[in-house]
Amino acid sequence: MLYTGTMTEDLFDILHNTATPPVYRYFSGGSWKESASGKTTSVYSPIDNSVVGILQVVTPKEIDDAIETACNAQREWEQTPLNQRVKIMHLVADWIRHNEQYLTDLLVMEIGKTASEAKSEIARTADLTDYFADEVQSIRGETLDSDNFPGYDKGRIAVIEHVAYGVVLSIAPFNYPVNLAASKIVPALLMGNSVVFKPPTQGGISGLHLARIFEKAGVPAGVLTCATGGGSQIGDYLVSHPKIDMIAFTGNSDTGLAIAAKAPMKQLLFECGGNNATIVFPDADMNLTVKEIVKGGFSYAGQRCTAIKYVLSTPGVLETLLPQVLETIKEMVAMGDPRQDSTKLVGPVISLATAKEIEEVILEAVKEGAVVVSGGHRRDAYIEPTILTKVKPSMNIVSKEVFGPVVSFIAVSDMDEAVRIVNSQRFGLQACVFTKDEGAGLKYAPLLNVGTVQINGSPQRGPDHFPFLGVKHSGVGVQGVRYSLEAMSRLKSVVINKPQ
Numbered sequence: 001m002l003y004t005g006t007m008t009e010d011l012f013d014i015l016h017n018t019a020t021p022p023v024y025r026y027f028s029g030g031s032w033k034e035s036a037s038g039k040t041t042s043v044y045s046p047i048d049n050s051v052v053g054i055l056q057v058v059t060p061k062e063i064d065d066a067i068e069t070a071c072n073a074q075r076e077w078e079q080t081p082l083n084q085r086v087k088i089m090h091l092v093a094d095w096i097r098h099n100e101q102y103l104t105d106l107l108v109m110e111i112g113k114t115a116s117e118a119k120s121e122i123a124r125t126a127d128l129t130d131y132f133a134d135e136v137q138s139i140r141g142e143t144l145d146s147d148n149f150p151g152y153d154k155g156r157i158a159v160i161e162h163v164a165y166g167v168v169l170s171i172a173p174f175n176y177p178v179n180l181a182a183s184k185i186v187p188a189l190l191m192g193n194s195v196v197f198k199p200p201t202q203g204g205i206s207g208l209h210l211a212r213i214f215e216k217a218g219v220p221a222g223v224l225t226c227a228t229g230g231g232s233q234i235g236d237y238l239v240s241h242p243k244i245d246m247i248a249f250t251g252n253s254d255t256g257l258a259i260a261a262k263a264p265m266k267q268l269l270f271e272c273g274g275n276n277a278t279i280v281f282p283d284a285d286m287n288l289t290v291k292e293i294v295k296g297g298f299s300y301a302g303q304r305c306t307a308i309k310y311v312l313s314t315p316g317v318l319e320t321l322l323p324q325v326l327e328t329i330k331e332m333v334a335m336g337d338p339r340q341d342s343t344k345l346v347g348p349v350i351s352l353a354t355a356k357e358i359e360e361v362i363l364e365a366v367k368e369g370a371v372v373v374s375g376g377h378r379r380d381a382y383i384e385p386t387i388l389t390k391v392k393p394s395m396n397i398v399s400k401e402v403f404g405p406v407v408s409f410i411a412v413s414d415m416d417e418a419v420r421i422v423n424s425q426r427f428g429l430q431a432c433v434f435t436k437d438e439g440a441g442l443k444y445a446p447l448l449n450v451g452t453v454q455i456n457g458s459p460q461r462g463p464d465h466f467p468f469l470g471v472k473h474s475g476v477g478v479q480g481v482r483y484s485l486e487a488m489s490r491l492k493s494v495v496i497n498k499p500q
């Protein structure tokens with residue numbers, strides 16, 4: 001079934017032709033264009049495999065043109081007074097809010113998020129944009145005197161400013177194609193960069209809508225490009241382009257590694273995969289722990305980088321925990337069509353192919369001795385909320401990032417073993433620790449080699465002004481409102497040598 005939202009078509013008409021299903025234009029140099037490639041890629045809804053729309057695959061020449069225009073436009077954009085850039089971003093937030101329902105419906109069809117989760121992504125994006133625009137006003141440079149350092153007198157002064165990198169390539173993932181696009185585009189633009197935005201294929205239609213909103217809010221021609229085409233089709237050309245100064249990427253760790261290898265000497269800001277652990281101390285508040293495990297493991301069908309993927313505790317604690325988790329799944333989760341209000345947390349995963357891969361990993365774990373105590377079955381692109389016990393940390397179900405509604409229970413002899421397991425993983429995004437003794441949690445947190453430890457709460461990105469980062473293969477650099485603004489700019493110093 002084709003997307004048939006009705007609220008604000010006029011604004012978005014320009015994005016596509018009148019064919020069924022519509023073919024979407026790409027955005028470059030301030031206009032909506034048809035690619036000379038003749039190549040397209042279809043976006044299939046995970047709900048029912050229908051074609052939501054068709055994206056064009058831009059050519060290398062079109063990429064060159066867009067990046068050249070972005071380079072030229074950047075200089076003037078950086079000179080535009082900050083207060084004007086701030087106004088434009090507040091307008092972006094307003095336009096997002098104004099089109100909230102339309103964008104929500106589109107997200108539901110395009111990536112299969114439940115209606116409430118999609119709505120919250122859109123609302124959060126508007127709030128984030130406003131917050132960025134407010135926070136940027138407090139980013140300021142400094143001056144340094146020279147005589148602090150031995151051997152120097154007061155003869156010099158350094159004037160240090162935050163300046164733009166130049167052209168930032170922003171690559172967003174399918175699971176938050178609006179929010180994690182804006183979380184890169186907005187700070188990059190506020191700090192005076194121009195942006196070449198490559199949306200994910202699935203989520204690409206939503207990404208084009210977002211680009212239209214930036215255009216409508218007043219971002220000048222050339223400052224923002226939205227270049228469509230599959231990562232495997234246009235990705236290498238984009239990331240290795242000599243005129244791209246910085247890459248802000250969110251996606252799979254393997255994609256991140258491949259991009260990093262092709263982008264030598266470019267500034268990188270990467271958010272990658274995670275297989276986040278929950279560690280339950282014997283004194284934990286079991287009601288809270290159970291609810292957080294279910295919410296953290298199954299929201300958006302487990303397709304969040306911060307989703308809980310495994311639970312570590314001693315056998316006695318797991319014995320108490322498990323029946324409560326199974327009971328709570330019945331209350332908090334209802335798998336189904338994400339357009340229906342009756343569906344709770346678990347809709348389809350992003351594609352039939354992904355669902356089949358997840359099914360394979362579950363079956364493999366079972367062959368290796370794991371036991372399915374809940375769920376475990378696939379229907380089309382839908383994977384039942386699944387709990388596995390008797391899991392070993394070396395099994396792929398834990399050590400690979402399984403991007404679906406699957407949580408593994410692993411018995412450990414003590415909390416030290418839990419630390420060793422977490423620290424032996426390839427990923428290091430977040431972990432959470434449940435204990436009524438927050439002091440013990442605070443002492444334990446530094447032992448875990450991850451970007452963030454949550455005490456008595458499931459892993460999550462927000463609130464968005466908190467620092468957000470991953471270690472090991474989970475990322476490079478730090479994001480979060482102020483941290484993103486700093487990351488999207490570099491320091492430039494001018495040293496005044498005072499007349500003698």
Ligand code: NAP
Nearest residue numbers: 172173174199200201230231235251252255271272273305
């Ligand atoms: P993905 O397959 O790595 O794709 C991410 C983006 O990279 C998409 O736009 C994709 O385009 C593009 N891409 C693929 N190959 C490329 C290449 N060779 N060069 C340049 N770009 C390329 O990830 P995903 O499946 O969309 O997203 C899920 C992953 O993102 C999970 O691993 C999740 O943990 C991670 N994630 C991390 C965070 C975090 O904050 N740490 C947040 C959200 C998601 P196409 O779609 O066209 O292939």
